[in-house]
Amino acid sequence: MKTPSPALACRLEAARSVVRDAARMAMAMRPQPGGPQGELKAAQDWLTETDGAVEAFIAGRMKALFPDDGFEGEEGGVTRTGSLRWVVDPIDGTSNYARGRSRWCVSLGLLEGDEPMAGVIEAPALQEVYTSLRGYGAFLNGKPIQASRVAEPSRAMIEMGWSGRVPKPVFMEKIDAIMELGAMPRSGGCGALALADVASGRLDGYIEIVINLWDVAGALPLLAEAGARVSPFLRDGGLTGGAVIMAANPHIAQTLSDAVRIPLE
Template sequence: MSSPSPALAYRLEAARGVVQDAARLAMSMRPAPGGPEGKQKSAQDWLTEADGAVENFIAQRMKTLFPDDGFQGEEGGVARAGSLRWVVDPIDGTSNYARGRNRWCVSLGLLEGDEPVAGVIEAPALGEVYTALRGQGAFLNGKRIQASPVTDPASAMIEMGWSNRVPKPIFMEKIDAIMDLGAMPRSGGSGALALADVACGRLDGYIEIVINLWDVAAALPLLAEAGACVSPFLREGGLTGPATILAANPHIARALSSAVGISLD
């Protein structure tokens, strides 16, 4: 294991504190269980007051701590450029959050140029914090994690994210392919947490046809450090717009890739 860059290690520790405070803010604003609260941007795509408040909180804290670093948020777009760039999804799983459910998180990733190097994902309603730093492993609540050892697709659990930007026939084609492998399909409503689940072995794979950088930036270092296989999301356009992602444990990754027609190369 390589020695961590002191600058990157310091940034990860600082980010951990900022995300913790941001998660507390999000919890204080979380709607009570019931019908969704917030603005519906499109079918099943929600925006709550907390999305903007949490992003602004993180943006200001990171600007104070690291004024030369770039910053990109889901709600505000690319606000600052820099060779090191923070990418935040203030509430990943907003449809869950808007109904007072627990499966949502605050996600903050760090890119060095085009390479994901660190990430923090906190799911405060679940009591879980994921962290990763390039070359230093991936952790859940301080304990090292790794991808699932499952080798038989018929024993695998695969999640697929839904998006209204994906035509129904394409979505159903991929779901059919997953089921034809004998795998168990799931859908939980948070791309960042689904990818974290692949990293820690709770899932054997995750697929989303259209997903954005802020949804995956913090999870990509987790996946790399946990030994998961990931499709070339950034190379396939994920740095500048939505792209497709497949992440899986290394034992079923090729079979899943072949079945759903998403290349790992």
């Protein structure tokens, strides 16, 4: 069995440790259930004190560990450049987090140029940790995962993320197409975990019309290693701005792609 390069293996192990500590911090700061606590950046786009604190913690730790690596965060933007670049979403699913709900996560991905290499996604309130290293598998709590084998649309579960940046007619067109297939639509409010659900077979597909790199960086290597098919998010502008993403199990991916008119790689 081949083994990963020591440099990448070291980085994945370090990322796992840093994300674990960051997730503990986020849990300690999590609001009690109830009305949302935080500030609105835009319609339904929440920012909490925890977002900034967790990102600063991760940024500081990764700089100390790998000072030559680049770093990009949702709140702070690109703070360092390098051939290897860490991309963090300190709290993905902030609208859930701000209300004391459980479906949120800390996501950290590693890119080499425009190639996703490794990812760690921890959902501490769910007691789940996803890890992946390109070429060496995808795991949930240490156990290998694969995309589902569902091929019949009437048996499929498809999630679609909502964003205020997407016109309502566009959103409804895609939802209608999903329902016309006979699939069951879902929306959970956390893009990184939805993509992880596709990788683990809990969902058969996920679509979001405008999503950012920090939302997906930790999940892209997970999807690749789990055998899912993904639209060309990075090629189509995801490295520098918002872009569309569709991920699906390989048995239903083309059918879903044709229905919602989002091409696959």
